[in-house]
Amino acid sequence: MTKDLFAQEALTQIPKILTLLDRNPHSPTYGCFDRNFWHYKIIDFPSGMSQEFVLPLALAYNTNLPHNPYYQQPAIRDWVEAGILYAAKSAHKDGSCDDYFPFERASGAAAFSLLACIDSYQLLDLKNQTLLKFFEKRANWLSSHHESGQLTNHQALIALCLDLLSELLNTSQWDRAKMLRIERVLAWQNPEGWFQEYEGCDPGYHTLTISCLARLYQRNSDPRLKDALIKAVELAQYFIHPDGSYGGEYASRNTYNFFPHGFELVGRWFPEALQINDRFLQGIAQGLNPCYADDHIIGHHTWNYLLAWRDFVPERPALSPRKPERMWLENAKLLIDRRENTELYIALNKGGVFKLFCDNKLILSDTQFSLQVRDRGKLKNAVGHLVDNYAIEIEPDRILIQGNLGWAKQKQMNPQNLLVLRIVMLTLGRFFPNLIRKLLQKMLITGKQTAPFKFLRQVQWENGQWRVTDELQAQSWDNVESAGIGGDQTSIYVVMSRTFQRGQLQPWLDLSDRIRHLPPHSTLKLERHLSA
Known part of the structure; x- marks a missing residue:
């Protein structure tokens, strides 16, 4: 099964990501990926999560594949740097960012976009002290902020961000915070192998946690991470369907997510992991992978697919027959x-x-x-x-x-609800965003x-x-x-x-x-x- 399917699927998303980006150097929102904000002007703040889209562009810039029109294009490099600068410009003073409402200070958006910015900065070998100071400020906020709800993938993302940035800045200031997040991930792994996501097991987000932990283990060789990864991968193999699709509505969070990169990293020392990706590639070949090409979530799978292509293990075991069990x-x-x-x-x-x-x-x-x-x-x-x-x-x-x-x-927003939410967030809510988040989680x-x-x-x-x-x-x-x-x-x-x-x-x-x-x-x- 050709690894190029991962890259081809990802590269088809790049034109839309570039459409979402304000590419005008003379625009006050140059580098912003939230088209609803900078172009349509139908919202009053930019989503911090959208700045994660710098990473798919940085990876496309470095993906040496025939017929990749984005490879080594100077404009792509400029737009990536502009995107990171806009992430810094649009952040709060404490380094946090919002996702769905002002002063939300969303951990997920902050972690996803910081990971993307750090990786992109290093992939393109950028030299910009302003960006490094922004990374440090956001890492400080992430290291001390604890969101409501049990979302293990967020904890793993934050740990990976702190680890990568510690090396980039040659500092140990986040060692304790990083270990706290890793300990939380390990504690939230059920003995059955799955990681807690709100009310139970979601095989889709499970693969994102594997992806983050695999990178952490690659960098640190912590035997506890290896044990956790083996249990997690052994479980994930049960959720790859016989047609190559994965997950769905039977999961706790109803997702069809599949993040393949971690299985390539784990597959270097645990070959069974590679079979999961090979079966998923069969599904891609049949058009069975899900569509994530909307304005808010197009980035996650795009960069993860490109990383899986880059780190694809060439020597792979033959697919084992599926046994009755x-x-x-x-x-x-x-x-x-x-x-x-x-x-x-x-x-x-x-x-x-x-x-x-x-x-x-x-x-x-x-x-x-x-x-x-x-x-x-x-x-x-x-x-x-x-x-x-x-x-x-x-x-x-x-x-x-x-x-x-x-x-x-089925609660929907209306002008009155949005007005109340804005008033709350602009007054008391800006000081207690986690309380608002907790109330919304219970409601929705x-x-x-x-x-x-x-x-x-x-x-x-x-x-x-x-x-x-x-x-x-x-x-x-x-x-x-x-x-x-x-x-x-x-x-x-x-x-x-x-x-x-x-x-x-x-x-x-x-x-x-x-x-x-x-x-x-x-x-x-x-x-x-x-x-x-």
Whole structure:
């Protein structure tokens, strides 16, 4: 499998990244990648995360590949330096930056963009003391700031930033802070191998944490990092689907993320890691990688793909056959069942959301019941895919999950909400941004408010195929206006979720006609036999 697929996929994103960039040296926003700010002028501050886009450009500048029009182009070099200078110019006095609202001081945006700036500075061998002072100021802020929520990938990113900058500036001032972050990453790794991301295991962000830890281990050879990486890679191999796709709605954060660079670094001393990338490359060849080409998240995978191309290991083991087996991750509440010609990936902590593959092809993605309910004149959405502690039973040929639907998190912003948020952030919120972040996380991401609908899902193996039996009970169906099951429905706010992947081209299963005349306390029943 050719490594050039990584670079080719990444390089197709460069024209859009350059379109997002203000490339006019005489513009006051020269170097800004937030087109909504500098061009459309529809927001009142630039997103600090967007300055991460300097790294894809710096890597494209250094990627010696036929038909790469960006290789060694002086203009690219100038624009990268302008981007780093704008990151410094647009930062707060303490070095932090905002992402989605003013005075947010977002750790993720600060860490992603700092990593990109440091790497780009070194890749292009820049000599600029102003930039070095900015790096130091941002590192000081990151080293002392602790965000709400458990996002292990952010901790690993911060540790990597501090490590890289310590070497660049020849200082030990962040050694203690760096070790604190590494200790936190190790503590947040579950014995099953996965890293905590909000409410559980997300295989996609898991690969980003692997990517950061692999670079840290490459630089420091800490045996604890090696042990953590082996456990993490051994787990990740279970989430690469038979068609070469990866992750999805059964994950805690609903992402299709896949960051390949760490597997190339780990693969130098743990060859099993290379097989994960080789299977993913097969998926890319079939057009099964997800699309992340929107204005806010286009950068992450672009630079990681280019790093994977650069550090690709030439000698690779042959792909091992996929063996029939069952992997039950009791803490993550994820079950993977491979038997005969099928592979089932099911999240028991999300009401039985699943993906089923047959003969190495996706035949069904299922994100549980969804109802539109009229409540006091407004439509609300009751769904079965929110994280909860459901009642479950697991037997060799049978899986059962039961519990209540929950109300989807569908809060939208309006002029009044935005005005209130601006007033809050410009007054008290600027002094307590973490409190605002915590409140928004509770509103948009974590927790579940129970809806008055009980479900039971049973997935059973019989006669060489899977049979899925669903039951949904309501005290009254009068206010239910529509019902169905989708293949890619999610209901929490996650930046990297709700991206398009070709497996989502399956039709909505509309059950509305079946619930229109159901009497109170009755049960909607649905049975499906799933095979190729």
